[in-house]
Amino acid sequence: MQEISVTSKKQPRHPLDDLIRTDRIPHIWCPGCGIGTVFSSCLAALKESGIDLKKTVMVSGIGCSGRAAGYVKLDSFHTTHGRAIPFATGLKLANPELNIVVFSGDGDLFAIGGNHFIHAARRNMDMTVICVNNLNYGMTGGQVAATTPYMAKSTTTPAGNPETPFNLPLMAYASGATYVARWTMLHTRDLTDSITEALCKKGFSFIEVLSPCPVNYGRRNKQKPLDMLKLYQEKAIIKNHADPSKLDIDFEKGIILGKFIDLDRPTFIEHYDKIYRPSRLQENVSGLNS
Amino acid sequence: MEFWRVPLDADTIQVSRGIVHILEDRCKGCGYCIEYCPKQALEFSTNFNQKGYHPPVVIKPEECVNCHYCEIICPEFAIFSVESLQTTEVEQART
Ligand SMILES: Cc1ncc(C[n+]2csc(CCOP(=O)(O)OP(=O)(O)O)c2C)c(N)n1
Ligand code: SF4
Numbered sequence: 001m002q003e004i005s006v007t008s009k010k011q012p013r014h015p016l017d018d019l020i021r022t023d024r025i026p027h028i029w030c031p032g033c034g035i036g037t038v039f040s041s042c043l044a045a046l047k048e049s050g051i052d053l054k055k056t057v058m059v060s061g062i063g064c065s066g067r068a069a070g071y072v073k074l075d076s077f078h079t080t081h082g083r084a085i086p087f088a089t090g091l092k093l094a095n096p097e098l099n100i101v102v103f104s105g106d107g108d109l110f111a112i113g114g115n116h117f118i119h120a121a122r123r124n125m126d127m128t129v130i131c132v133n134n135l136n137y138g139m140t141g142g143q144v145a146a147t148t149p150y151m152a153k154s155t156t157t158p159a160g161n162p163e164t165p166f167n168l169p170l171m172a173y174a175s176g177a178t179y180v181a182r183w184t185m186l187h188t189r190d191l192t193d194s195i196t197e198a199l200c201k202k203g204f205s206f207i208e209v210l211s212p213c214p215v216n217y218g219r220r221n222k223q224k225p226l227d228m229l230k231l232y233q234e235k236a237i238i239k240n241h242a243d244p245s246k247l248d249i250d251f252e253k254g255i256i257l258g259k260f261i262d263l264d265r266p267t268f269i270e271h272y273d274k275i276y277r278p279s280r281l282q283e284n285v286s287g288l289n290s
Numbered sequence: 291m292e293f294w295r296v297p298l299d300a301d302t303i304q305v306s307r308g309i310v311h312i313l314e315d316r317c318k319g320c321g322y323c324i325e326y327c328p329k330q331a332l333e334f335s336t337n338f339n340q341k342g343y344h345p346p347v348v349i350k351p352e353e354c355v356n357c358h359y360c361e362i363i364c365p366e367f368a369i370f371s372v373e374s375l376q377t378t379e380v381e382q383a384r385t
């Protein structure tokens with residue numbers, strides 16, 4: 001913990017205030033919305049990881065979750081809908097020294113942006129992707145998403161969702177991600193540890209975080225904010241290294257959380273440098289040796 | 291602190307103590323900190339903040355063990371704990 005001077009100021013400084021654009025707080029997220037907790041955990045992990053924050057960039061797409069980029073006191077980009085990952089890919093390729101964090105919603109990353117996700121994972125682009133999965137399109141009023149559970153109610157599925165949702169960790173693993181984990185916003189300490197680990201790891205890391213959207217999802221599914229948290233508490237089964245194909249979200253059976261995948265394979269930039277920029281590879285090697 | 295069974299090494303264990311700070315005007319009254327404080331040290335205040343929400347208030351300051359859970363669950367950066375210099379030895383709790 002850092003030092004906090006409470007005596008000198010009327011308002012005490014929150015330990016994360018140095019990473020927040022405090023002039024924009026309170027943020028726009030609704031009372032009981034979990035995005036703020038996930039964001040807070042991400043900031044704590046950024047601190048904890050010890051990575052150079054001057055060389056760290058946060059990229060978000062569009063949606064309530066996508067607003068995070070506007071609150072972090074780092075270089076950050078609020079991109080167009082679904083395009084956080086390709087934008088982040090461009091940043092990384094133009095300046096491979098950067099640490100890239102993509103923080104966005106389930107709709108942004110897996111509906112409109114789904115194709116970008118699978119290709120960045122396939123290429124093993126070196127970035128950390130944090131997906132706030134609130135099971136719907138929160139910002140636009142609670143439409144069905146690619147993650148909405150079967151039979152759940154939304155504005156566009158008033159009698160229940162007839163679709164099968166994605167199993168996000170399976171998709172990440174099958175596409176080539178080298179780090180895959182899932183937590184809920186209630187499992188804040190595990191979540192922070194996981195984000196810290198992912199930030200320090202090279203390659204494509206993916207963390208799914210279940211988080212309540214009481215206003216648009218909870219209200220239509222008879223779940224008050226605290227009900228949702230209690231559900232996370234009751235239904236969570238922590239099972240590290242679980243088989244990714246068994247990770248469908250089913251609130252009846254229980255939700256499996258944990259770190260599922262942690263492996264190493266060359267990143268896109270490593271392959272690219274070897275083939276097209278051998279001189280840079282040389283520079284990097286000599287840089288490492290010096 | 292109450293114990294169901296006093297640990298054998300109780301006289302060597304020190305329990306952390308915390309002081310809770312609340313930034314009332316950031317709070318949106320979700321109650322997560324109150325619900326999940328392991329020591330039930332918090333309660334809703336009867337006062338309203340600037341935006342019309344009831345922020346938490348510390349009702350049992352002596353119970354806070356500086357676990358920071360209120361701080362990390364709060365979506366609003368509105369509450370945090372710091373270590374109190376005064377740590378209470380379990381020994382005292384026996385009495
Ligand atoms: C090209 C384009 N299509 C549609 C929209 C409308 N739109 C804004 S946010 C959003 C969905 C956001 O859902 P998600 O990423 O899950 O974020 P949440 O609000 O749930 O955090 C949509 C469809 C848009 N802004 N741009
Ligand atoms: S609409 Fe839902 S996701 Fe968006 S801020 Fe409100 S509670 Fe959060």
Ligand code: SF4
Pocket residue numbers: 308310326327328329330331332353354355356357358359360361371
């Ligand atoms: S630090 Fe822990 S014990 Fe103290 S008020 Fe917060 S949640 Fe309760």
Ligand code: SF4
Pocket residue numbers: 316317318319320321322323324345346363364365366367368369
């Ligand atoms: S968790 Fe934060 S926003 Fe919610 S009641 Fe506590 S202080 Fe207020």
Ligand SMILES: [Mg+2]
Pocket residue numbers: 063105106107132133134135136137138145
């Ligand atoms: Mg969403």
